[in-house]
Amino acid sequence: EVYLVESGGGLVQPDKSLRLSCEASGFTFDDHAMHWVRQVPGKGLEWVAGISWNSCCTGYADSVRGRFTVSRDNAKYLLYLQMNSLRVEDTALYFCARAQYRDFWSGYPVDAFDIWGQGTMVTVSS
Amino acid sequence: DIVVSQSPLSLPVTPGEPASISCRSSQSLLHTNDYNYVHWYLQKPGQSPQLLIYLGSNRASGVPDRFSGSGSGTDFTLTISRVEAEDVGVYYCMQALHTPITFGQGTRLDIK
Numbered sequence: 618e619v620y621l622v623e624s625g626g627g628l629v630q631p632d633k634s635l636r637l638s639c640e641a642s643g644f645t646f647d648d649h650a651m652h653w654v655r656q657v658p659g660k661g662l663e664w665v666a667g668i669s670w671n672s673c674c675t676g677y678a679d680s681v682r683g684r685f686t687v688s689r690d691n692a693k694y695l696l697y698l699q700m701n702s703l704r705v706e707d708t709a710l711y712f713c714a715r716a717q718y719r720d721f722w723s724g725y726p727v728d729a730f731d732i733w734g735q736g737t738m739v740t741v742s743s
Numbered sequence: 744d745i746v747v748s749q750s751p752l753s754l755p756v757t758p759g760e761p762a763s764i765s766c767r768s769s770q771s772l773l774h775t776n777d778y779n780y781v782h783w784y785l786q787k788p789g790q791s792p793q794l795l796i797y798l799g800s801n802r803a804s805g806v807p808d809r810f811s812g813s814g815s816g817t818d819f820t821l822t823i824s825r826v827e828a829e830d831v832g833v834y835y836c837m838q839a840l841h842t843p844i845t846f847g848q849g850t851r852l853d854i855k
Contacts, residue, residue, distance in 0.1 A: 652844075654792075662784075662792065662835055664844035676842045679744075712791055726774055727839035729782040729797035731804075736791060 619643035619732050621713050626737030633703055633741075639696040639713030639734055647671070647691040650721035652730060653698050655709035655739075665711070666698065669721040676723030681707075703741045710736040745770050745838045749847035756826045757855045764850045766819040766836035772799075773816050780840035783812055783821050786849075787832040795834075796821060828854055 625637040639651070653665040666687040668675045675687050686699040696713050714730035721727065746769040756762045772780045779799035784792040794803040796812035799819060809824040823830055833849040 661849050662786075662837075662846040664837075664842075664846070667842070667844075678843045714792075717797070723842050725842075726778075726780045727842065727844055729794050729803070729837075729839065730784075730792075731794045731797075733791040733793065 619715075621715060621732055621734035623711060623713050623734045623737035626711065626739045628740045628742065629703055630743050631703060631705060631741055634699070634701045635703060635739060637698040637700065637711055637713075637737055637739070639698075641694045641696065641715070644715070644732075646689075646694040648719055650716035650719055650728065651687075651689060651696045652714045652716060652721075652727075653687060653696075654712045654714055654730070654733075655707075656712070656736070657709045663709070667716070667721045667723075667727065668696070670719035674722050676721065700739070703739075705741050708739060708741045710738050712736045744843055745772075745841055745845055747836060747838050747845050747847040749834075749836060749850050752848060752850055754850055754852045755855045756823075756852060758828060759825050762823045762826050762830075762852060764821045764834050764836075764852075766814075766821070766847055768817045768819075768838050770840075771816045772819075772838050772840045774840060779815050779819070780838060781812075781814070781819050782837045782839055784835045784837065785830070785832050786835065787829075790832075792835065826852070826854070 715732040717728040783796040
């Protein structure tokens with residue numbers, strides 16, 4: 618069965634860093650681009666970042682560009698989100714999501730997200 | 744950024760009745776390859792989102808045929824032909840033509 622399992626969330630102070638991980642199983646990881654999407658509890662969905670199958674290409678929401686970095690390790694079936702200079706407004710449930718196909722180029726059309734993890738909660742507070 | 748607006752934001756439906764959700768974008772989502780880059784998701788209570796419809800009108804694997812997507816350009820509709828109790832949740836449309844990807848505000852469907 619296909620799974621995505623996020624980890625690494627928690628309580629962190631403003632301006633600190635945190636790294637999220639997403640472990641994939643049940644499918645060939647490098648056949649797919651991957652994304653991070655976040656959701657403030659009780660609110661809507663916000664795309665955060667995406668990465669192509671071979672890490673050549675990444676893209677970010679304006680709200681996180683320059684502070685967050687998405688990466689992946691295809692050998693380990695892992696997706697990462699390095700979050701630096703965290704702000705109170707970054708508090709959210711962070712989902713990783715699998716795109717239907719492998720390619721992702723910032724500024725170009727994006728495939729649908731066909732598998733989602735259950736999310737990991739990040740709380741930024743002093 | 745492309746702005747995506749959904750309506751209604753709340754949708755109470757009697758089981759067995761149809762339901763429709765509208766999604767409108769600030770720019771056309773029709774690519775030169777003739778695909779509309781709008782995808783629909785359902786987030787059931789306490790769960791992560793699940794893909795329902797991709798590229799405007801294609802049902803994802805395992806999605807019941809009572810769900811259908813239509814529209815082109817800037818106006819799209821998700822239709823449920825006969826609502827069932829398990830369809831309760833928040834429905835989101837997502838534009839995927841240009842990054843940053845943006846979502847509609849969500850439409851909460853509940854049972855009357």
